[in-house]
Amino acid sequence: MGIAQAAAPLRLHLGCSGAAPPRPTSLRVGVGFGSHARRKGGRRRSPPRAASSLHPSSNTRAHDHDPALKPPAPAGDVAGRDLNGAADHAPQQRRRAASDLEEEAWALLRESVVSYCGSPVGTIAACDPNDSSPLNYDQVFIRDFVPSGIAFLLKGEYDIVRNFILHTLQLQSWEKTMDCHSPGQGLMPASFKVRVVPLEGDEEGATEEVLDPDFGEAAIGRVAPVDSGLWWIILLRAYGKCSGDLSFHERIDVQTGIKLILKLCLADGFDMFPTLLVTDGSCMMDRRMGIHGHPLEIQSLFYSALLCAREMLTPEDGSADLIRALNNRLMALSFHIREYYWLDKRKLNEIYRYKTEEYSYDAVNKFNIYPDQIPPWLVEWIPPEGGYLIGNLQPAHMDFRFFSLGNLWSIVSSLATTRQSHAILDLVEAKWSDLVAEMPLKICYPALEDQEWKYITGSDPKNTPWSYHNAGSWPTLLWQLTVACIKMNRPEIAARAVEVAERRISADKWPEYYDTKRGRFIGKQARLFQTWSIAGFLVAKLLLENPEKSRILCNNEDEEFANAFNLMADSCSPNRKRGRKAPKKTYIV
Ligand code: GLC
Numbered sequence: 001m002g003i004a005q006a007a008a009p010l011r012l013h014l015g016c017s018g019a020a021p022p023r024p025t026s027l028r029v030g031v032g033f034g035s036h037a038r039r040k041g042g043r044r045r046s047p048p049r050a051a052s053s054l055h056p057s058s059n060t061r062a063h064d065h066d067p068a069l070k071p072p073a074p075a076g077d078v079a080g081r082d083l084n085g086a087a088d089h090a091p092q093q094r095r096r097a098a099s100d101l102e103e104e105a106w107a108l109l110r111e112s113v114v115s116y117c118g119s120p121v122g123t124i125a126a127c128d129p130n131d132s133s134p135l136n137y138d139q140v141f142i143r144d145f146v147p148s149g150i151a152f153l154l155k156g157e158y159d160i161v162r163n164f165i166l167h168t169l170q171l172q173s174w175e176k177t178m179d180c181h182s183p184g185q186g187l188m189p190a191s192f193k194v195r196v197v198p199l200e201g202d203e204e205g206a207t208e209e210v211l212d213p214d215f216g217e218a219a220i221g222r223v224a225p226v227d228s229g230l231w232w233i234i235l236l237r238a239y240g241k242c243s244g245d246l247s248f249h250e251r252i253d254v255q256t257g258i259k260l261i262l263k264l265c266l267a268d269g270f271d272m273f274p275t276l277l278v279t280d281g282s283c284m285m286d287r288r289m290g291i292h293g294h295p296l297e298i299q300s301l302f303y304s305a306l307l308c309a310r311e312m313l314t315p316e317d318g319s320a321d322l323i324r325a326l327n328n329r330l331m332a333l334s335f336h337i338r339e340y341y342w343l344d345k346r347k348l349n350e351i352y353r354y355k356t357e358e359y360s361y362d363a364v365n366k367f368n369i370y371p372d373q374i375p376p377w378l379v380e381w382i383p384p385e386g387g388y389l390i391g392n393l394q395p396a397h398m399d400f401r402f403f404s405l406g407n408l409w410s411i412v413s414s415l416a417t418t419r420q421s422h423a424i425l426d427l428v429e430a431k432w433s434d435l436v437a438e439m440p441l442k443i444c445y446p447a448l449e450d451q452e453w454k455y456i457t458g459s460d461p462k463n464t465p466w467s468y469h470n471a472g473s474w475p476t477l478l479w480q481l482t483v484a485c486i487k488m489n490r491p492e493i494a495a496r497a498v499e500v501a502e503r504r505i506s507a508d509k510w511p512e513y514y515d516t517k518r519g520r521f522i523g524k525q526a527r528l529f530q531t532w533s534i535a536g537f538l539v540a541k542l543l544l545e546n547p548e549k550s551r552i553l554c555n556n557e558d559e560e561f562a563n564a565f566n567l568m569a570d571s572c573s574p575n576r577k578r579g580r581k582a583p584k585k586t587y588i589v
Helices: 035-039 056-064 077-084 098-111 142-154 159-172 226-243 252-266 296-312 320-341 345-352 376-381 404-412 418-430 450-457 475-487 491-502 531-545 547-552 559-572
Strands: 113-116 119-123 191-198 207-214 342-344 387-394 397-403
Touching: 098 113, 098 531, 113 159, 113 191, 119 142, 119 159, 142 159, 142 226, 142 475, 142 531, 142 547, 159 191, 159 207, 159 226, 159 252, 226 252, 226 296, 226 547, 252 296, 252 320, 296 320, 296 387, 296 404, 320 342, 320 387, 320 559, 342 345, 345 376, 387 404, 387 418, 397 404, 404 418, 404 475, 418 475, 418 491, 475 491, 475 531, 475 547, 491 531, 531 547
Parallel strands: none
Antiparallel strands: 113 119, 191 207, 342 387, 387 397
């Protein structure tokens, strides 16, 4: 815990309008389900209906489907789920009426809502009434709230998202320290909690609510949540687009918030690459998983957030430099990722034949990658069609693992080209039994095993092979998969994955993640009633019903960038013809 917060949480009084809010004289966490309410015997979640209480129409779902969307029956499918022992998986009971499932998900999502001073401000990470040690799962996580927020937006319930945006905005300028060191001002917390504390100076025992953020100074491993601010910008744009409240982002405090995040991300450093340099654990994988450096997930969110911010920044004196820096970074970042992170069979063969130790300006093997680091699994795994963006690139190091979120969000944000985006979805289809199997979607593929697991994770017992971040299967990723598929006009892929999830997710009590190569078991330490599993499922369903709404999350390819990119690709190619002109603008890559 940081020195500043060692004694007691500092207090923050926020009003939803940003003006000084009324100071409540007594505790009211009533509507929400923070740990206080639950521990003190507040309202508890009624257990979800058992499979046997299904609506009789539940089995009709199977017949509604276009047979073309049906997944191929995976080997061991039925038997695998029976082995799990967590639920009744008789085939006729698995197909619940979609509306039943959605109704249940909505009820659960609403129960996870956290209120502050009487207004909804977020959703708690997991809401399992039988979990006696929720750790920090009783907090509102910024990244976890995004699918909840999108679900509410799609439902036309805008207030909770607006409140969330404004309250987290106030937390952004919170004084944060870790052993006397303060991170940049624009950092958004990983999570926050509504605490109830005695009202200062009151002798009659009155209490009040305070917001208590965690910027990583209390988080396991003390990791800084780099993705929080990026998601905040993405959600802010989605809120404006969906609610029609287009002047919201023009508020001075909101504009300042955007700029603080941008300044932190665009600050000059020692780095040679346009990608954002971060420590391990700075995003959804918030503990050591060997992703320090320039992980794809952060780059795709960064790119998306830059594009969203560019759309929302109001032109004013002094913002020209910021916009210029932002445009330069966007261009350089897209070039870098599209060129150097892209991997398909042809490119792998090229790397396989790389010469090393090239000292020159136009080296082919710019990052001095030793072909020996190509992992044996990959030469077998890479499909003849399709490809993906690798997980990370550093001098003499390529992380060849497939990371789902980074790849999907590269499609959504147009960080990947159209051809690459289709190829990524081709790969998802070609590798369905590795990436989706019995529960969508693998967070990454493959798992770190044996010595690699030992050294890279530090023998982390939570990240054992094929569990949790180490190639576990995370239902929440369904929503990002759905947005990406809809953007590429291939919604049938997402529909197929949703159908896989529908077979057991409710009966399994909406787990946080699943274990094993094929996602057969509920994760060893997985929380149940994990809110972003519930919300991710709902967003996927809602978007498949109204695909055009996914536009609130997508970024289109910038024409100017596309042209400049082609010219740059030409001019950077070692095979370029002499005398061919480079683009007029100079971009540092
Ligand atoms: C775990 C996940 C993280 C998530 C948090 C709350 O720490 O790794 O991504 O935000 O749980 O659900």
